[in-house]
Amino acid sequence: MSQPTEHTPERPLGRTVPTSADVARLAGVSRATVSYVLNNTSAVRISEPTRRRVREAAEELGYVPHAAARSLRAGHSRMVLLPTSHVPVGPLYSRFFNDFQWALRRLDYTVVQYGSVGLEGEEAARAWAELRPVAVVSLGAVQLTGQGVEILKRSGARAVITLGTRHVDGTHALLMDQGRVGEVATAHLVETGRRTIGVVLPEEPGLDIFSGPRLDGARRAVRGTGATVVPLPLRYDEESAAALAGRWRDLGLDAVFAYNDEYAMLLMRALQDAGVAVPEDTAVVGADDLLLGRLLRPRLSTVRIDMVLGRELAELVDRAVREPEVPPRTRSLLASEVVRRESS
């Protein structure tokens, strides 16, 4: 729970912020009338001259309604809270995110991203709950606990939606089946005759929630085929890649699923510099289907991942808000498909 603000610099502001009372005074009407006019309340009819006077007064004062006061009175808000911490870069996510925000706005929600770096579990949930959002959509940035969900719902959130790799109790969980990504990539490599398949595990923080399930998927794919999977920790820098490439022949690898296209490019370059031919000696598969991969030589094989549409998720949020009695369901949504080019 947050401490009271001791900062209170009771410095007199040059101007005081205009309220609806100021508008009423200037227009010579009551606060009620101001509210009716500015909200176009249909249940009440206000004469045209009065409307004009109110509008002009509001304009002149630069009046802007106070969202906190409004939602306090209304007893609810239209705020959808999106906790964010480390921004997952990448065009795929970026596009989804923009679509999602745009769609929610069209549904008349106020989209607010709450910077949650350094917040964890229950503490995070409490911080979010203070804002009394009507819905919380956790994009996997912060792991939400069952406790946290309970706090949010108790404080009035009508929908809690998680987009991630794990199911959380009490939420509409949208599972991004990362395991499937590793599975299709590895299956493809096995089918094309590869036997000893490396799987890159980025050492950068935050990526393990994706890379772990992908490795599991890869293991599923080789089960019963006689092929084997070798985890390959890798930092996103040239030294790390060169070191790994230097051990390549000792490792006896003839294929690698490189986590994504960027790591794939890094590793492929290092392999080529180390005299390992791609795809002859070693096949390389990335993921994300970046333009980047098509520019490489050989052109990079990849896994194309279809992320949930922003608009689709926005509609799910809206439905969950309007019908909270519908029990939360878990849906899986990540179609993964291998795009074979020249590197495999």
Added chain:
Amino acid sequence: MSQPTEHTPERPLGRTVPTSADVARLAGVSRATVSYVLNNTSAVRISEPTRRRVREAAEELGYVPHAAARSLRAGHSRMVLLPTSHVPVGPLYSRFFNDFQWALRRLDYTVVQYGSVGLEGEEAARAWAELRPVAVVSLGAVQLTGQGVEILKRSGARAVITLGTRHVDGTHALLMDQGRVGEVATAHLVETGRRTIGVVLPEEPGLDIFSGPRLDGARRAVRGTGATVVPLPLRYDEESAAALAGRWRDLGLDAVFAYNDEYAMLLMRALQDAGVAVPEDTAVVGADDLLLGRLLRPRLSTVRIDMVLGRELAELVDRAVREPEVPPRTRSLLASEVVRRESS
């Protein structure tokens, strides 16, 4: 209304959100006492047994204070609003952004990103003003007008800070001198004997606020040298790059500043495919110093851009909030430096 679900009888939806009055009732004290205890108000001394009863009651009810009510009463908030629209991807920006949020949080501000896709100028300012933020930091996503700044300040914002390429009246403007990026890149090309220098202008929306100033900077760099600058519109796809590369010899270009490393890679690949040798026939310079560039062959020359530190900006925000009487200043902050590799 919704009937209680038989499967989850302990979670009837109609249940109301606990308030401090509920806590007071359960603890057998007044609301004032609850406030004192939960806020650790030092001016008032409450007996230990009472404190415990209050805390236990709050815990049992899952009480979370209502931020809107609190700031309504206090007359101010500690919210810093960051309007966002299209997420500018890229590790440079991403890192800055995380640092910035983290630093603000440490200064006890609540960082809120407000999704502003499709909002413009005054309308946007009004939407932000409704939340009564103590400060607004516009990262260039939405162009703020003088009018908009006025609206924000009138509604209580004690600091408005813009990070962008243009100065906006009434704000602390942090200018990212994009012109300098184009200037140093082009000067480098001129110094190494190039005469006809292309400057890539991405056709993707939103990038013109960067590319325009960069082109201007390039023009400054050739002034009086006899060299010339040729604007080169380019979409971020292979077709567009191939078409441009096909016209290369007709254009008579012997160098190109490719906007950034990604466009540079795209174009360099197209040039090589079209039989244009890099750097012999044409020198290529990118920007952003991505790892990507070091992986290309030839290794890509680039412009390294030093972005303002997140912590530094957070402190500027804090100072501006605490001393709003200090007049807004404009500061320039983007150190640009050419990193010469093999492509130029």
Added chain:
DNA sequence: TTGAAAGCGGTACCAT
């Protein structure tokens, strides 16, 4: 040590 009550800025019911 604790409680009663005013009031922050809106909205909406009930009078007039």
Added chain:
DNA sequence: ATGGTACCGCTTTCAA
């Protein structure tokens, strides 16, 4: 067609 007014949840005097 308008105005008076009782709230929403919380903090903070002032009184007891």
